[in-house]
Amino acid sequence: MKDPADFDMSRRTRRSLLTGGIAAAAGAGLWAWIANSPSEEGIPRALRRGLQVNEKLSRGIFNGKRLAPEFPLDQAVKKVRVNEDIGMSDDVDRATWKVKIEGADGHPASVEVPLAKIKSLPHAEHVTELKCVEGWSQIVHWGGARFADLAKEFPPPPDTQYVAMETPDGEYYVGLDLESALQPQTLLVYEMTGEPITEEHGAPLRLCIPTKYGIKNIKQIGTIRYTNERPKDYWAERGYDWYAGL
């Protein structure tokens, strides 16, 4: 005859395995529901929603004006890694480069701003760490004009939410929340490692935004646009987080 303790144990084991089985099935079901939700810009919609919740949370509780740490100049790399050249063209005249600014308050819908105008803005530089979504990082010496200073001359209309930036051919494009763009370390860069920026790094003008991953640091800026419609973003369309904040 079976020992009463063993009998009791078998009963408990059956019951626990049943509960566990149901819980495991529920977990697997949740996983399948997430993984099989319709794709939205390269990832399951449920995950895209999750990233948007993270963005809301981050913008809600974090300080968007917080400065990225700066490093001593001698820690900056001498040779900056070149990672991408999407949307960059060799057939552009860098001497007569103009940036199109669209949607600025008190200006025509589209203004062409010569590079000299941007270079006449107060010079700003900093040594900050660029972080790639891939996982590598580099400490880089950046020089240029604060985007915030450009935005003083070409102000966004009240309650503007976003800034869109594009290469002249429109092949590479990023979307930024206005707050991050106006953070004082966000630079329109025309110098790197103390030298005029080279073509491969995005001459004549690129973006440095230390509060975001490298994917937002667009090279060869052709157009800057204020908008209230969430701008499309090259890498966000390919599965990455639109916000991409650090």
Place this chain on the structure above:
Amino acid sequence: MKQIALKHLRAVRWFHWINFPLLAIMIWTGLWIYWANDVYRIGWGDLTLLHFFPDSFYNLTHTDHKLAQGMAWHFVVMWAFILNGIAYIAYTIISGEWRKLVPGRHALRDAIYVTLYDLHLRKELPAQGKYNAAQQISYTAISVMGLGSFITGLAIWRYVQFSWLATLLGGYPAARMEHFMLTIGYVLFFFVHVAQVVKAGWNNGRSMITGYEVVETPEVRS
């Protein structure tokens, strides 16, 4: 006389079994992310003893070219992993269960004895409570490691917001490496843990499922 006795509280069992798949997902999607910049190795100078990881490993596990999906999963599932971990630690403290888990004064010595016993180099186990000293050290370590993953992860995920944390950890690249090393730690823990559970037998292993263990109690004589 055989009796059944409560060993693992219901809440602890749930925390344990919820943590297992969540941690597995975090490790797996972490691998998808790590692939994009797989720079860590054990070696010195030009000599590499072990590269994390050889291409064959990614091919075999299909963990290559999944960076975007990896980041999305990792940064969503992390909330469940963190909440479960916090709930477990809070429960352990409030229930007083921590007293059985946190290593005591002689834990290190006793843990060595336990290990020697397991390796058949020692005949007797040192005196112990619910958990032996080696268990206390590893279960406490794994909780502290979880906290470590949370902290290093936070410094990586929102580096600008938690830059003070990143600085404390030795900078961004250091935080990333620490985050990775903790993960390797979980994997090593997993193998040892499963081996020990198998060795301890079904009556013990089952108690993490049912909560109860069959114990022999001496007959009471009147």
